[in-house]
Amino acid sequence: MSIWWSLHLRREAASVPLARRFLLGTMESAGVDPDISFDLSLALSEACANAVEHGGEQRNADDLVAPGDCDPWDAWDSWNEQSGTTSGQYWVTAYLDGEKCRIEVADSGPGFPARRVLRTAEQSHAHQPPAHQPQQLPPLSAEDGRGLCLIEQLADHVHFANRPGRGAVVSFDKVLKWREGALLMVS
Helix, strand or coil: CCEEEEEEEECCCCHHHHHHHHHHHHHHHHCECHHHHHHHHHHHHHHHHHHHHHCCCCCCHHHCCCHHHCCHHHHHHHHCCCHHHCCCEEEEEEEEECCEEEEEEEECCCCCCCCCCCCCHHHHHHCCCCCCCCCCCCCCCCCCCCHHHHHHHHCCEEEEEEECCCEEEEEEEEECCECCCCCCCCC
């Protein structure tokens, strides 16, 4: 059995735990080992947090409209805009197929800086010399900047890409282990 789902989420902090719980529930129902589920859910949380923080244009206080000054259906209309034209949303897709789980998080932001090239988790686990200089970790006193490095450490394979003019995509996968007596073992 294969399991596939996709979420279309607003770029709001509350969407991050929602996506994480959705993934954890799916993996628990399928019978995935809790340690593998935890690693993937933490990596997903980091990818979603990056999409929320960096995945689109930031709105100014001047752009906000008082609740009584607008038609409530305007919010629905902006939600239904074509995905390439709005920066207030992001997408999470998860595939449990065979012995692997693959997760993709895509946003409509500016993408990764051109000079940011990251090694894959496979290279770092195999201790292969990267073809480029890996990015340095931020100082220990920094409050952010470790999310992409954490995703690399938690997943087996990681890919960071830009969709020209449409945002960034973080894709990662991990080989699954199963609980003893799992009812819905994906095969």
